[in-house]
Amino acid sequence: MKALEEKILREGTVLPGNVLKVGSFLNQQMDSDFIMEIGKEVARLFGNEGVTRVLTVEASGIALAVAAGIALHVPSVFAKKHKSANMPKEVYTASVYSYTHKETYEIAVAKEYLGSEDRVLIVDDFLANGNAVQGLMRIIEEAGATLVGCAIAIEKGFQGAGDKLRAEGIRVESLAIIDSMTDESVSFRVQG
Amino acid sequence: MKALEEKILREGTVLPGNVLKVGSFLNQQMDSDFIMEIGKEVARLFGNEGVTRVLTVEASGIALAVAAGIALHVPSVFAKKHKSANMPKEVYTASVYSYTHKETYEIAVAKEYLGSEDRVLIVDDFLANGNAVQGLMRIIEEAGATLVGCAIAIEKGFQGAGDKLRAEGIRVESLAIIDSMTDESVSFRVQG
Numbered sequence: 001m002k003a004l005e006e007k008i009l010r011e012g013t014v015l016p017g018n019v020l021k022v023g024s025f026l027n028q029q030m031d032s033d034f035i036m037e038i039g040k041e042v043a044r045l046f047g048n049e050g051v052t053r054v055l056t057v058e059a060s061g062i063a064l065a066v067a068a069g070i071a072l073h074v075p076s077v078f079a080k081k082h083k084s085a086n087m088p089k090e091v092y093t094a095s096v097y098s099y100t101h102k103e104t105y106e107i108a109v110a111k112e113y114l115g116s117e118d119r120v121l122i123v124d125d126f127l128a129n130g131n132a133v134q135g136l137m138r139i140i141e142e143a144g145a146t147l148v149g150c151a152i153a154i155e156k157g158f159q160g161a162g163d164k165l166r167a168e169g170i171r172v173e174s175l176a177i178i179d180s181m182t183d184e185s186v187s188f189r190v191q192g
Numbered sequence: 193m194k195a196l197e198e199k200i201l202r203e204g205t206v207l208p209g210n211v212l213k214v215g216s217f218l219n220q221q222m223d224s225d226f227i228m229e230i231g232k233e234v235a236r237l238f239g240n241e242g243v244t245r246v247l248t249v250e251a252s253g254i255a256l257a258v259a260a261g262i263a264l265h266v267p268s269v270f271a272k273k274h275k276s277a278n279m280p281k282e283v284y285t286a287s288v289y290s291y292t293h294k295e296t297y298e299i300a301v302a303k304e305y306l307g308s309e310d311r312v313l314i315v316d317d318f319l320a321n322g323n324a325v326q327g328l329m330r331i332i333e334e335a336g337a338t339l340v341g342c343a344i345a346i347e348k349g350f351q352g353a354g355d356k357l358r359a360e361g362i363r364v365e366s367l368a369i370i371d372s373m374t375d376e377s378v379s380f381r382v383q384g
Contacts, residue, residue, distance in 0.1 A: 032261030
């Protein structure tokens with residue numbers, strides 16, 4: 001998605017530790033019209049897949065999941081993050097290790113919001129090491145639901161998780177794939 | 193908003209401690225088309241007020257803030273929640289006491305996303321004791337920005353915070369105001 005690459009180049013900042021800050025339009029502040037454009041692009045890519053649920057993790061994934069849900073006209077669900085493993089029985093859970101915060105947290109989805117009849121699209125703002133996506137995939141598996149694919153705004157291609165998922169046969173569509181980045185430049189993968 | 197009242201009666205559950213559970217369409221699971229209808233209703237109510245920013249608190253406010261931002265074509269910003277008071281200097285902060293979790297947390301907004309030129313609309317899913325809204329109001333004041341008003345999906349009228357804000361001259365528009373609720377019935381305030 002050309003518009004996303006341009007926005008990253010114009011408004012993004014590369015911070016130490018391979019962190020790409022896009023808080024001005026994709027995270028703490030959300031450029032509403034642009035978020036909706038991303039939602040529509042996700043719907044264009046996955047509109048024929050019979051998606052019944054969009055699934056993400058709080059908090060930074062919610063905006064894109066809502067926009068994708070609006071564009072696809074299906075409900076979106078977000079997994080809640082908890083530090084403890086004390087979860088009630090009526091939820092699906094998975095452990096996720098966060099490289100950013102150097103800790104393991106639990107994600108949970110109430111069983112009533114995900115079932116074996118569901119065709120689920122994972123939506124998230126970033127795909128870096130893939131831990132969050134893998135946690136969501138375990139929850140989908142626990143629910144007996146079908147994973148349709150992953151729609152990601154920004155994939156850090158140089159971390160390899162996206163290509164690993166693709167090699168496993170999972171459809172991963174990233175609207176921008178960063179192949180390398182430094183303080184001064186960001187290189188995007190050319191997508192067909 | 194008649195459709196919201198009907199949805200609360202159909203899908204909401206009253207839990208002990210005056211908790212109204214609407215997770216099936218407004219919180220953990222989001223009914224996308226309905227969330228967008230709420231966004232459009234907020235835009236209808238505040239569309240002539242020159243709003244430049246929609247402001248909410250993570251995580252449950254984000255979906256409605258995004259929808260309102262899309263409908264108003266302005267950016268939405270969410271305050272992050274932290275348990276500690278150790279905040280960098282480049283953020284506005286406020287302390288908020290949560291009755292639900294019986295603890296005080298800090299909310300923070302990066303200064304770059306809110307300025308004195310902004311006309312801010314607070315959006316949230318619930319207004320109960322008003323602590324979250326008051327925290328957001330302190331952040332708007334710190335930024336020297338102008339508070340346009342508050343757009344709330346569900347106000348617990350019987351807790352009084354909404355009417356207190358109205359008595360202070362703040363425009364509070366709640367799409368459903370619950371005047372009383374029990375396990376068996378929910379009564380809504382008739383709005384003009």
